[in-house]
Amino acid sequence: MENPATAGRSVARNSIILGIFAMVTVGLIAVTQQSTAERIAEEIRRVQLSALTEILPDEQHDNDMLNDTFVVDDRELLNLLRPSEAYRGRQDGEVVAVILPVIAPDGYSGRISLLVGIRANGELAGVRVLNHRETPGLGDKVELSKSRWVLSFDGKSLTMPMPEDWGVRKDGGAFDQFTGATITPRAVVQAVYRALQYFDENRGSLLELPNQEPANG
Template identity: 30%
Template sequence: MAKTESTLKNMVLTLLVITGVAGASLGSMYELTKEPIAAAKLAKQQAAIKEVVPEFNNNPGEEVYEAQSKEGFTLKFFPAKKDNQLVGTAIETMTNTGFGGDVKIMVGLKPDGSIINYQVLEHKETPGLGTKMDVWFKTDKDNQSIVGKNPAKNNLTVSKDGGEVDAITAATISSRAFLDAVRVAYETYNQNNPAVEKGGKDESVE
């Protein structure tokens, strides 16, 4: 077999063939993994909804609605109903003030805005420190838990900033970010739900 002459034209053609094959392979891989990834995200979302609101017998995903926070985030609201009565709303909320960037959580609020529970969806915080937020703010110890608190009545910022919540040890920035995501959820819900008690103040500290 004759050796291909090493010319600029041949090198360019070879490079185009290689990039074409690589691009086609990546495209095929994306198509193969797109649906499983979407299904996994949906399953995680559904599990989070069940975790943060009381028992319900409607399909919150079918009644989901969106609203913009004043920060420009698009939040998703999943109304949970029992026998057609609203028992809570699961809110997919976020902040970009985390140590590693975005922090996304699902937080459940009662119709009056009180916090039912929460679940962390995504974050890039320091492993072993910021990752403790998964359980820290629902642990009934000292002033860690935010469960049952109402942002209209409770100052849900870290105690270091004059608030009522103990920050995660050695992870104050992550704690501020988590509580900021809760604040964003409450304030946006407050603006879109007249049943929420008014009078909550934004006392978060960046």
């Protein structure tokens, strides 16, 4: 029979080993999570910068839009789930455009996240889709990489086309739908129009707001 003292030392030694193993494992998990979080954040930043530059090319602004931000918190028109960052484009210090985060809540497969750029005169600078779960080959044509459809918003405004024409052609509107897919483009068109309404209602604060000050609709 094993000596009680020896058995006690063995249990203690095993406990220490297990404790060290647990600490090392936790440490490795923490490092992995931190590394993964940093990579995800960097990828999000890369996608955002790409979208911002596509909406408002470098020659149309002279500021760092990723660092010229403010917070919008609007659930009625922008359909945001939480306060979110929006961006300004400036030329010689003057705000020439704002780029708003917008959610189309009624896509075929759920929410569609957009960035909607609006010039100071109320015209659309551009629209880009950041995230969606729409059907590949059908609804995913909202992506510029899959179709030029999203470019049809460029230059449009609240009154061009007229409000009654802000819809897809199947609904009597001015915008094309996709063959075999109407719900997705309908959702995006309506979301972009609501973003224009939000801009129109908050134009003064959006164009004159100092950095980081909330703009609530």
